Amino acid sequence: EIIGADVRLDQLPLREDLRGRSPYGAPQLDVPVRLNTNENPYPPPPELIEDVARAARAAAETLHRYPDRDAVELRTALAAYLSTATGAGLGTANLWAANGSNEILQQILQAFGGPGRTALGFEPSYSMHPIIAAGTRTDWLPAPRRADFTLDPDAAATAIAERAPDVVFLTSPNNPTGGSIPAADLRRLIEAAPGIVVVDEAYAEFSARESAIGLLAEFGGKLIVTRTMSKAFAFAGGRLGYLAAAPAVVDALLLVRLPYHLSTLTQAAATAALRHAEGTLDSVHKLIAERERVVESLAGMGFRVVPSDANFVLFGQFADAPAAWKSYVDRGVLIRDVGIAGHLRVTIGTPAENDAFLAASKEIFVEVT
Numbered sequence: 001e002i003i004g005a006d007v008r009l010d011q012l013p014l015r016e017d018l019r020g021r022s023p024y025g026a027p028q029l030d031v032p033v034r035l036n037t038n039e040n041p042y043p044p045p046p047e048l049i050e051d052v053a054r055a056a057r058a059a060a061e062t063l064h065r066y067p068d069r070d071a072v073e074l075r076t077a078l079a080a081y082l083s084t085a086t087g088a089g090l091g092t093a094n095l096w097a098a099n100g101s102n103e104i105l106q107q108i109l110q111a112f113g114g115p116g117r118t119a120l121g122f123e124p125s126y127s128m129h130p131i132i133a134a135g136t137r138t139d140w141l142p143a144p145r146r147a148d149f150t151l152d153p154d155a156a157a158t159a160i161a162e163r164a165p166d167v168v169f170l171t172s173p174n175n176p177t178g179g180s181i182p183a184a185d186l187r188r189l190i191e192a193a194p195g196i197v198v199v200d201e202a203y204a205e206f207s208a209r210e211s212a213i214g215l216l217a218e219f220g221g222k223l224i225v226t227r228t229m230s231k232a233f234a235f236a237g238g239r240l241g242y243l244a245a246a247p248a249v250v251d252a253l254l255l256v257r258l259p260y261h262l263s264t265l266t267q268a269a270a271t272a273a274l275r276h277a278e279g280t281l282d283s284v285h286k287l288i289a290e291r292e293r294v295v296e297s298l299a300g301m302g303f304r305v306v307p308s309d310a311n312f313v314l315f316g317q318f319a320d321a322p323a324a325w326k327s328y329v330d331r332g333v334l335i336r337d338v339g340i341a342g343h344l345r346v347t348i349g350t351p352a353e354n355d356a357f358l359a360a361s362k363e364i365f366v367e368v369t
């Protein structure tokens with residue numbers, strides 16, 4: 001007997017605009033092979049685990065005090081990592097951090113979106129962009145991609161110029177389709193935008209393309225590049241996302257962030273994890289090689305595979321994607337039905353996990369394509 005179980009959601013005085021909506025929900029099923037949320041399949045290396053444990057031990061001694069509200073040490077470490085990775089000379093003032101890049105995106109829309117304002121994205125893309133827009137009461141303007149899921153730069157620039165959104169989301173590499181935006185197109189889209197442009201680079205470490213961070217010096221008044229430690233950094237459970245932008249953008253986010261939003265433990269653990277960036281990012285090369293192997297194997301079986309430079313691959317064509325998804329689960333392999341007709345998305349795992357996925361794919365191809 002659960003206290004309050006007789007109260008239904010539709011009986012609550014919920015905001016009208018939230019009624020009937022569904023929450024974000026990647027199923028968390030307990031199956032042997034989990035390739036559904038684009039995590040890094042390799043656990044953190046032992047020396048990182050030691051270092052995080054030591055840092056947490058030291059942080060525990062100060063837990064009676066609030067954390068550093070501005071997370072200066074962590075932001076300094078993130079600036080150093082990004083500057084090395086991209087060649088940009090970023091400082092602490094260019095960086096901001098929060099509990100996952102989802103929280104970063106929410107803070108961006110709290111500051112630059114909101115009631116009476118609009119945000120535009122090119123769909124299909126990351127499903128949380130419109131959900132965070134809804135939560136912040138920012139009107140969502142969906143714009144299309146080509147049938148092959150690439151961005152048509154002419155059509156995209158026109159859509160941005162005509163609809164004049166307060167915020168544009170460009171996801172590169174794009175989740176769930178995997179492709180990224182060429183630098184020349186990116187520049188053109190930023191130029192077309194009248195307001196803020198968020199380039200969501202959650203999967204940047206897996207891509208050979210240049211980061212938008214190189215454009216910050218030129219477009220500091222409008223460009224925000226978001227990143228995360230959840231993917232390449234193998235730190236999804238640590239919840240640490242960040243952005244690079246002009247310092248004034250960080251000042252804007254200080255107006256909406258909750259005080260002490262990043263716990264002492266999170267800051268300590270993330271800073272310690274960053275000291276091992278090189279070791280963690282070793283896995284990126286393995287995952288890219290495995291991605292190429294998975295793509296070739298799927299294509300060899302007769303699947304159509306969407307080109308990806310992320311750590312996942314969108315593939316089809318299924319006659320009934322939800323039924324195919326279920327067939328994978330029945331074989332102990334959890335992948336993702338992202339709601340694109342005829343397609344499913346698989347995260348690149350360890351070689352053994354990918355083998356299990358490919359073995360299941362071979363059987364399922366005959367069954368349901």
Ligand code: PMP
Pocket residue numbers: 037038099100101102103126171174175200202227228229230236239240241
């Ligand atoms: N952006 C994109 C494109 C993503 O795919 C994800 C994770 N699925 C995120 C942002 C958010 O990740 P996190 O909050 O873990 O940083």
